[in-house]
Amino acid sequence: MFVQPPTWPEEFAKRYRENGCWRGETFGGMLRERAASLGNKTAITYADTHISYQELDESVSSLAAGFHQLGIQKGSRVVVQLPNIPAFFEVIFALFRIGALPVFSLPSHRSSEITYFIEFAEADAYVIPDIDGGFDYRSLARQVKEKLPSLPHVIVAGETEEFLGLDDLRKDPALDPQIHVEASDIAFLQLSGGSTGLSKLIPRTHDDYIYSLWKSNEVCELTQESVYLAALPVAHNYPLSSPGVLGTLYAGGRVVLAPGSSPDVVFPLIEKERATITAVVPPIALIWLEAAPHRSDDLSSLEVLQVGGAKFSAEAAKRVKPALGCKLQQVFGMAEGLVNYTRLDDPEHIVIHTQGRPMSEYDEVLVVDDEDKPVPHEVAGHLLTRGPYTIRGYYKADEQNKKAFTPDGFYRTGDIVRLTKEGNVVVEGRDKDQINRGGEKVAAEEVENHLLAHPDIHDAAMVSMPDPFLGERSCAFVIAKGNNKPAPHVLKSFLRERGLAAYKIPDRIEWIDAFPQTGVGKVSKKALRELAATHTANV
Known part of the structure; x- marks a missing residue:
C-alpha cells in the first residue's frame, strides 16, 4: 500500500501554481511532447547507438x-538499479507513464x-542489468530473493538466466494503457544521503x-543544441x-552516456560527440585536471564543467579554465530539493570561492x-530551506520528519554554511553524523550497526577524517569484547560479506580501549575526528 507522504500546504501549492512554478506537466507527457516536436532528433547517444526522441517515446x-x-x-x-545505459530511460519513463514509482x-x-x-518501499519489481563493470547483478538478485522470496519480479536488461527479460516485456506501443497521471502525483522515490541508519526515501512529484x-x-x-555528457551514475540526483x-x-x-568517468573514457567522448556540458564531483575533477595537460584530446566543445556533490577547493577551482578551457560552475544541492549554482556570468572570485x-x-x-535564530551574513550556521521543489517530508518517516522539518515547513539540511552579502552560499561542513566521501554520503550509524554484528566487537563509532583527494574518508573506531582483535582487512571482508556497498566500507579501522565522552556521557565524535586526523593509517 502506498503511504502518501507530507506535501505542500494548499496555500503554498496555490501560490506556486499561480506564480508559474508548477505548470501541470508530467514526465510521460513531456516525453510525448518532445517526440512530437523533435521527431528524429537524437535524444540519447550510447557507444555507437543513437536513439531519437520518437524512438525513445515508442x-x-x-x-x-x-x-x-x-x-x-x-x-x-519498482526498485531500479541500472547503470548509464539507454534502458535506464526506457524503464523510468515507462513507469512514469503508467503512474508507477521508480525507486x-x-x-x-x-x-x-x-x-x-x-x-x-514494498516494491513489486526490481530491475537490473546482467553484468556491469565486471559485477553480475543477477547474483545480487539471487541474494535478495533469498531474503525476500515474496518479491514478485526481477527484470534483467540483458542476458536473463532464470529471471524475466526486459526485452520480453515489450509490447505493441499501441497497447500503452494511457493511465491518467496528475502532475501533483508522486513521480518517484529518491534516496537521501542519510545521517541515521539506512537511506530515507524522498518523494518527488512531477510538478x-x-x-x-x-x-x-x-x-x-x-x-536544443546542448550536449550533456553523463559521466556520473545518472540515478544520482x-x-x-x-x-x-x-x-x-x-x-x-542530446544526452551522451559514458560508462565511466576516467579521462581515458570521457575525454575521447567529449571530442567525438562534441559535448558542451558535463558534471563531476571534486575527486574526479582533480583527476581530469591532472590528466588534461598530458593528453591530446580536443576538448574545445566543452563550455561548462559543473562540480558539485562536495565542496570544491578554491585552489582546484582556479585550475579548471586553464586546464580544460571551459567555464567552471559550482553546484551545491540535495536530493530533498534546494539547488544552488554559480552563474555562468558571475565574476571569477564568486565562481572560485562560493x-x-x-x-x-x-x-x-x-x-x-x-x-x-538567524545569524548575520558571513557567520556560519545551520542551513534551513523551503520552496517549490523542496519536499515537506520523507516517505513513511513520521518520527524522522518531526526532526528534519520545522513546524512551518523548513527542511533542516544538516549543512553548515555562511551567506555572503551578495546572497551566495559558502559551505563550511556538516552538522549531521554523516561522511561525504567524494560526493557519496555515508551514514555512520548504518556502518556501525553492521560492525556491531561481528562477534569480537563490543562497540563501534565511525567518523570522518580529512582527505585531500576525496574531501573526507571514513575511520571506524572499535572496542573489542575480549582479547581477540581481528585485523582491519578481516573486518572489511566481514562488512563486504554482509552486502554493504564498497564506498561505505571504512577506509581505516582502529581498535580503541574506550571512546572519549562528552560532558553528558555521550560518545564524543568530535574528539574521535580529531584522533582520526592525527593517527597514521592502520589498514
Whole structure:
C-alpha cells in the first residue's frame, strides 16, 4: 500500500501554481511532447547507438504496456538499479507513464541496501542489468530473493538466466494503457544521503521536479543544441536533474552516456560527440585536471564543467579554465530539493570561492544558530530551506520528519554554511553524523550497526577524517569484547560479506580501549575526528 507522504500546504501549492512554478506537466507527457516536436532528433547517444526522441517515446510506450500487463499499476513501486545505459530511460519513463514509482538505487548498492529498499518501499519489481563493470547483478538478485522470496519480479536488461527479460516485456506501443497521471502525483522515490541508519526515501512529484529541471536549464543556459555528457551514475540526483540528463531531455538537447568517468573514457567522448556540458564531483575533477595537460584530446566543445556533490577547493577551482578551457560552475544541492549554482556570468572570485546561490526566486533560505535564530551574513550556521521543489517530508518517516522539518515547513539540511552579502552560499561542513566521501554520503550509524554484528566487537563509532583527494574518508573506531582483535582487512571482508556497498566500507579501522565522552556521557565524535586526523593509517 502506498503511504502518501507530507506535501505542500494548499496555500503554498496555490501560490506556486499561480506564480508559474508548477505548470501541470508530467514526465510521460513531456516525453510525448518532445517526440512530437523533435521527431528524429537524437535524444540519447550510447557507444555507437543513437536513439531519437520518437524512438525513445515508442520504446517507452512499448514497455509501459508490458509493465502494465505484468501487473505493475499506478502507485506500484519498482526498485531500479541500472547503470548509464539507454534502458535506464526506457524503464523510468515507462513507469512514469503508467503512474508507477521508480525507486532509484545506485549501481554501487549491494544486498544490504537493495533488500531494505525493496522491503521498505514494498516494491513489486526490481530491475537490473546482467553484468556491469565486471559485477553480475543477477547474483545480487539471487541474494535478495533469498531474503525476500515474496518479491514478485526481477527484470534483467540483458542476458536473463532464470529471471524475466526486459526485452520480453515489450509490447505493441499501441497497447500503452494511457493511465491518467496528475502532475501533483508522486513521480518517484529518491534516496537521501542519510545521517541515521539506512537511506530515507524522498518523494518527488512531477510538478516539483519538472520545475527544478526548467529552472536549472535557465541558469545553465541549456538549449536544443546542448550536449550533456553523463559521466556520473545518472540515478544520482545531481546528474539526473541539475540540469542533468532529464533537464537535457526537457530542453530538447542530446544526452551522451559514458560508462565511466576516467579521462581515458570521457575525454575521447567529449571530442567525438562534441559535448558542451558535463558534471563531476571534486575527486574526479582533480583527476581530469591532472590528466588534461598530458593528453591530446580536443576538448574545445566543452563550455561548462559543473562540480558539485562536495565542496570544491578554491585552489582546484582556479585550475579548471586553464586546464580544460571551459567555464567552471559550482553546484551545491540535495536530493530533498534546494539547488544552488554559480552563474555562468558571475565574476571569477564568486565562481572560485562560493557554491552559488539558489536557482529560484521562490527558494527560502535561512541560516540559523543552534536555537534556530538567524545569524548575520558571513557567520556560519545551520542551513534551513523551503520552496517549490523542496519536499515537506520523507516517505513513511513520521518520527524522522518531526526532526528534519520545522513546524512551518523548513527542511533542516544538516549543512553548515555562511551567506555572503551578495546572497551566495559558502559551505563550511556538516552538522549531521554523516561522511561525504567524494560526493557519496555515508551514514555512520548504518556502518556501525553492521560492525556491531561481528562477534569480537563490543562497540563501534565511525567518523570522518580529512582527505585531500576525496574531501573526507571514513575511520571506524572499535572496542573489542575480549582479547581477540581481528585485523582491519578481516573486518572489511566481514562488512563486504554482509552486502554493504564498497564506498561505505571504512577506509581505516582502529581498535580503541574506550571512546572519549562528552560532558553528558555521550560518545564524543568530535574528539574521535580529531584522533582520526592525527593517527597514521592502520589498514
